[in-house]
Amino acid sequence: MDYSSYQTADFLTDDSFIAYCYAESTEAIEKWENIAAQKPDLGLKIDEARELCLLLGIKVGAAEKSIALERLKNALDETVEAELPESRIIGLRNYVMRWIAVAAAVLIMAGAFAVYQLNTNPTGAALYSAANDHNYSLIGRTKAGERRFIRLPDGSTVLLNGASSLKIATDYNAHNRHLLLTGEAFFSVTKNKHKPFVVITGKTATTALGTSFKVESYPDATMASVMLLTGKVKVECTRPDLDVADVTLIPGQKAALFKGDKVFTQTDFNASDLQNWINRKLVFKDAGLPEIAAKIKAMYGIIIAPVDKAGDSISFTGEFSGKNINEVLEAIGFTNHFTYKQDGNTIKLLF
Structure with missing residues (x-):
């Protein structure tokens, strides 16, 4: 069968496509995967129709679908038989039958989507x-x-x-x-x-x-x-x-x-300041240890452990861009005569 002219409504009224969407049949899965592979231009239509089909099943069970479909069928029968001669009833019914299921699907999906939106935006x-x-x-x-x-x-x-x-x-x-x-x-x-x-x-x-x-x-x-x-x-x-x-x-x-x-x-x-964080750019001007420690923590998520009064003498002016924590500390340590030891996300300065 040629599916190139298939639209969303056609997919939704095709039993094998529904079975494919819900993985109910290995045969159906193979069939539609082969169609998608052989006709790439149908891929988008198949994906869209499948998404609608799955949306239909999110909050609505089979019984509800059947009831909605039956109501639409009954309503259509009453309207057609009341307004048209018998000679035209059969032709019209054949023409619109495939649209009945689509109409039911649209109605059910509208309700399902509203419930889904409510339930998928929790606090x-x-x-x-x-x-x-x-x-x-x-x-x-x-x-x-x-x-x-x-x-x-x-x-x-x-x-x-x-x-x-x-x-x-x-x-x-x-x-x-x-x-x-x-x-x-x-x-x-x-x-x-x-x-x-x-x-x-x-x-x-x-x-x-x-x-x-x-x-x-x-x-x-x-x-x-x-x-x-x-x-x-x-x-x-x-x-x-x-x-x-x-x-x-x-x-x-x-x-x-x-x-x-x-x-x-x-x-x-x-x-x-945020752009500097993104680019890992650090700028110090006569910065003492408190400022250095705060910027290193903000940039690298690393804490400099409290030190004794030796830390009061630290002062640094300089700029780093895209450097890792070791390169930064080695440069600051060289001018301030300290080394360091790292344990996880904590660094201890050694004077």
Whole structure:
């Protein structure tokens, strides 16, 4: 049979195609996979029809489909027999029969989609509580001071900072785009208003449609934050016991949630500071140890352990771009006469 003229309605009324969509028949699966392979131009139509078919089955059972279809058939019979002579009833019924199932599908899908939308936009707290190893899988992990660039299936990108991990939902890009972050990362999101992009952490959940932002949420840190570079995002707290109100950010704004607080602290930030973070650019001018330690922690996720009074004499002027933590510390240590020892994400300075 020639399927080149098939439209969505034709697919949805083809029993073998329905069996293929729901993997109910090996024969049907082989048939439609072969058709898609032999006729690449049909691939998009097949994918679209399959997505609609699967959407139809999300919240609606077989009994409901049958009832809806029967009601439409009865309604059509009553209308046709009341308004047309018998000679035309049979011809019209044959013509519209394949559209009856499509009409039923459209009606059911409309209701199913509304329910689906309601149920697939839960709160950040609900998303975090439902996350587990069955519905999320590890896609990236970094050591302290390490960075990793990750491209997601939808084209969005992630710059994963040190001592961090990122998990991706097993159904990512199906109807939603959910990620589970531990640590810190910068996200550049491909626009798709139909599939919300949500970054979930143990403290915050950030929802975007198409934008770029940085999320920081290390497990032992006293503060979690979101910095928005472009677009707009909604930030929620994933701790329902805190009852923290959601906030919406515009470019240049930062939302921070400090340990013990029950409200997000919103402040402005300089976009160049975030760009420096992205490019791993550090600038010091007569910087003492507190400033150096703060910038190293922000850039690399590495903590410089408290030191005695010897640290008070440290001062450094210089600029680093794209350097790793060892290169930075060796340069600062050379001019200030110290060495260092690293243990995980903590560094101890040795004078």
